[in-house]
């Protein structure tokens with residue numbers, strides 16, 4: 001059997017490189033000032049899907065929800081080996097929390113069709129790890145979270161090893177299924193030069209139109225196999241009450257940037273005397289001893 | 290969806306393993322107690338499993354007024370779908386206003402599924418929870434006594450407070466170790482309520498073939514003194530120094546993710562966002578830069594000593610004692626001083 005895999009990927013700000021300039025006065029993050037990257041664990045999910053395809057046959061479709069600029073990660077997914085890519089983009093998606101995002105992505109996955117849905121365990125901007133399980137619930141399929149290995153796959157079942165933090169579990173279930181994949185699962189491959197040459201010009205209809213292209217240019221790209229799929233909320237027949245701000249129960253009450261400073265601090269000379277004095281002080285105030 | 294019910298109880302999902310309640314459930318009960326007292330409502334604990342009766346009293350001792358116990362041998366092992374059904378059934382029946390889960394592998398697997406089914410909000414990995422008011426600036430609409438769900442975001446660079454006011458229950462997962470464990474009170478009285486939820490094969494789609502649970506080899510959370518080494522320590526051999534200083538102080542060693550990744554010490558010793566959250570009396574940070582992800586797990590320590598040869602290292606921003614120097618000279622000196630004095 002050939003397995004149809006959907007991999008959910010996200011373009012995220014590189015939160016490990018936040019500097020002062022990336023913070024706005026009001027303590028919010030200026031996403032524009034940060035380099036945008038492929039969410040790290042989504043690369044592991046994509047790698048796992050590609051390995052499944054190579055071993056058992058099938059196809060891999062990378063799907064992202066975001067602004068038209070997020071098609072960058074879809075191209076990267078194609079460089080790595082994804083057969084198809086789909087951008088879900090619509091102004092009405094703005095301000096979606098995990099619940100609304102999982103709803104929209106569910107509608108997209110249903111439209112595309114799948115045997116397996118894979119996603120990274122969590123995205124580094126929100127760190128919530130919620131979209132995967134919330135999608136599985138909406139798709140009404142089982143979820144296997146924290147996957148670090150797929151042992152076996154057949155039309156009857158999939159057998160995975162999950163990392164439970166304090167141990168592990170080997171579990172099996174019938175398809176279709178949703179997996180969330182950890183960074184322990186594999187070492188993501190880098191794009192193949194041949195594929196980079198081929199797909200670096202792949203574009204979404206939004207990008208083609210933005211560059212002044214016409215319907216004709218779009219169909220020309222499609223003929224060349226260079227058109228990245230694009231869906232809006234109407235295409236996926238989403239009920240707007242569950243999308244965007246309306247579909248998002250969680251709201252932001254306040255944001256503060258982190259300024260961690262000790263209340264009182266002392267410089268200690270790195271000399272025998274300095275250190276002896278410090279140790280003495282800690283004994284005096286019963287911190288040690 | 291359940292209706293907004295401001296008289297609803299504050300609930301804790303009491304995670305258990307083979308009839309033993311996990312610490313996180315007790316930590317959550319401590320905070321749930323405070324939140325419920327502010328709201329003037331009761332604390333409920335939900336526990337599901339096979340033979341769990343014996344631990345229900347324990348949940349009462351830690352702060353629950355009511356324990357909703359669902360005993361069924363099909364619930365012996367945690368499974369997403371069956372436990373989701375238990376939670377959703379009880380939430381629909383009793384309409385709590387708040388439901389808290391541990392941000393453990395189980396809690397993080399379960400809570401989003403429940404939230405999706407209930408069409409409710411959920412905030413992941415909170416480090417603090419409070420009760421407060423919210424005003425919508427545009428309309429002037431006021432919402433009182435909401436659950437303020439406080440958590441780091443953007444890799445720990447910001448602290449966000451999340452709320453939800455129009456869909457119930459308000460739900461959050463909470464990091465282990467960030468809320469102090471309450472003292473159990475053997476005299477506390479409460480009510481154990483037997484609940485039953487019918488389960489079928491459809492609710493158990495997963496077959497658990499093999500399961501290995503490994504108790505952590507170190508209990509960082511319970512340690513009063515922690516000596517943490519970072520990548521700057523340089524080698525596994527050199528890391529011996531960290532052990533020696535920890536031993537001399539009667540504390541335990543710990544590490545950054547970088548040091549654990551380099552194999553200087555086991556993963557169980559990692560402190561930080563993806564490791565353990567600790568709040569000891571003394572935290573000695575040696576040869577570690579103080580990346581925000583590391584600070585996320587240790588900045589609540591009562592006293593912090595930092596040893597680093599880079600005067601601009603971020604760890605100095607949170608340190609009470611700043612020792613700017615080469616750890617290869619400073620640490621042996623510290624061991625010597627401690628051995629002489631203590």
Ligand SMILES: Cc1cc2nc3c(=O)[nH]c(=O)nc-3n(C[C@H](O)[C@H](O)[C@H](O)COP(=O)(O)OP(=O)(O)OC[C@H]3O[C@@H](n4cnc5c(N)ncnc54)[C@H](O)[C@@H]3O)c2cc1C
Pocket residue numbers: 016124518519520521522544545546547548559560561562563564565575576577578579580581582583586596597598599602614615616617
């Ligand atoms: C999603 C995510 C989650 C993460 N979770 C965690 C986590 O839970 N915990 C964690 O710790 N990290 C975590 N990290 C990693 C974190 O960002 C840092 O990479 C890590 O903490 C750095 O470890 P370090 O301070 O040991 O190493 P480095 O940053 O390399 O720092 C080494 C320090 O040693 C000092 N040094 C070197 N030689 C000497 C000497 N001879 N004497 C004195 N000082 C010396 C240097 O000046 C430097 O400050 C996470 C990262 C990400 C992206």
